[in-house]
Amino acid sequence: MSFIDRLFYLLGHSQDVGPRRYELDEHLQTVLEDLALQEQRPMEDVHADLISSALAHRHRSNILWDHWRSLSPREQDVTALTCQVCTNPQIAARLHISVETVKMHMRNTLVKFQLYSKSELRLISHNWGLGTLMDTLIEPKTGGWILLAGACSMNSTMLTAIAHLGERGAVRVLDGGNRFNAYTVARAAHGRPDILERITVSRAFTCYQMLSLLESTPAIPAPFVVLDLLNTFYDESVQAGERKRLLQACISHLHRLGQAAGGVVSIRPPAVPSQAALEMLDLLQSSAVDTFFVQMAAPAPEPMRLF
Numbered sequence: 001m002s003f004i005d006r007l008f009y010l011l012g013h014s015q016d017v018g019p020r021r022y023e024l025d026e027h028l029q030t031v032l033e034d035l036a037l038q039e040q041r042p043m044e045d046v047h048a049d050l051i052s053s054a055l056a057h058r059h060r061s062n063i064l065w066d067h068w069r070s071l072s073p074r075e076q077d078v079t080a081l082t083c084q085v086c087t088n089p090q091i092a093a094r095l096h097i098s099v100e101t102v103k104m105h106m107r108n109t110l111v112k113f114q115l116y117s118k119s120e121l122r123l124i125s126h127n128w129g130l131g132t133l134m135d136t137l138i139e140p141k142t143g144g145w146i147l148l149a150g151a152c153s154m155n156s157t158m159l160t161a162i163a164h165l166g167e168r169g170a171v172r173v174l175d176g177g178n179r180f181n182a183y184t185v186a187r188a189a190h191g192r193p194d195i196l197e198r199i200t201v202s203r204a205f206t207c208y209q210m211l212s213l214l215e216s217t218p219a220i221p222a223p224f225v226v227l228d229l230l231n232t233f234y235d236e237s238v239q240a241g242e243r244k245r246l247l248q249a250c251i252s253h254l255h256r257l258g259q260a261a262g263g264v265v266s267i268r269p270p271a272v273p274s275q276a277a278l279e280m281l282d283l284l285q286s287s288a289v290d291t292f293f294v295q296m297a298a299p300a301p302e303p304m305r306l307f
Contacts, residue, residue: 032046064124067112070112071109074095074097075112077105078091078095078102078105079121081094082106082109082122083121088103088106109121140165140261140262140263140264141262141289142221142259143259143262143289144259144289145224145254145255145257145262145263145264145289146289146290146291147284147288147290147291148264148267149266149267149269149281149285149292150266150293151268151269154268155266156181158179158225158264158266159179159180159181159184160185161225162185162199163186163188163189163199165225166185167189167195170198170222171198171199171224171225172200172202172222172225173199173200173201173202173224174202174203174217174224174227176210176229176230176231176232177228177231177268178205179228180203180227202217204232205232207233207235207238207243207246209232210233210246210250211253214253214254214257217253220261222260222261223264224263225263225265226254226264226265226266228268229266229267230247230267230270230280230284233246233280234271236274236276240275243276243280244276244280247280248283251283254287255287258289265288267281269281
């Protein structure tokens with residue numbers, strides 16, 4: 001704002017200064033210039049199209065979020081597992097209900113989402129980023145902790161869920177694989193500083209540091225999320241027996257923290273499977289209250305562009 005504009009503002013007057021403009025950071029400026037050059041269009045037009053598309057996407061996401069909130073807790077369970085490509089018998093076994101009950105909940109879900117098939121539901125869950133539909137899985141419950149096992153692509157969903165948990169209160173994140181991305185979380189939180197201030201992050205770069213982090217984390221009524229717990233335990237420079245001992249000590253602290261507010265632990269399979277890695281996976285699975293093997297949907301093929 002110029003000196004004259006500020007003076008008019010302080011005096012309670014306004015000037016017709018035309019449309020407002022906002023400065024872009026250097027990276028975004030470069031990206032926009034490249035897109036405009038590729039599409040042979042003015043940069044202002046490309047900028048306007050991107051903003052319009054982002055607003056439309058956010059509007060659709062808000063509608064889906066409203067549909068999701070209208071589901072009962074059990075309907076959310078069934079929906080999340082359905083979007084993980086689980087069959088009705090698998091869902092029934094996981095939730096300890098009958099197959100007919102699973103079908104009933106799915107019918108109710110389709111009505112509330114105004115859809116006709118599970119295929120449509122899976123499609124919108126993928127386009128939605130799957131983050132909201134997985135909130136029912138990434139939901140700490142007091143008295144224990146749950147284990148989520150999946151590929152690295154699951155991480156963005158974990159970060160979105162962390163932002164959603166921050167809407168309700170304090171969240172403690174312990175990062176074992178350098179997976180926490182503040183930008184992704186800020187986007188999921190729509191830039192709200194009150195949410196971001198509730199999220200604390202601590203990082204570990206060795207299995208010894210992970211144990212130290214868990215030891216020093218107090219058992220208070222605030223849920224915890226451990227990202228990629230086993231990443232540092234795949235380090236073969238540490239003897240297998242020592243890694244297993246450290247993991248057992250970590251599990252005892254996970255139990256301690258879980259009693260206070262519950263938690264979620266994510267892991268990914270090792271790049272090169274080994275007997276030691278499989279034993280650690282089994283140890284975690286047997287210690288968790290429940291385990292979910294997350295299979296992220298494959299991205300839809302993009303249409304071919306002629307120009």
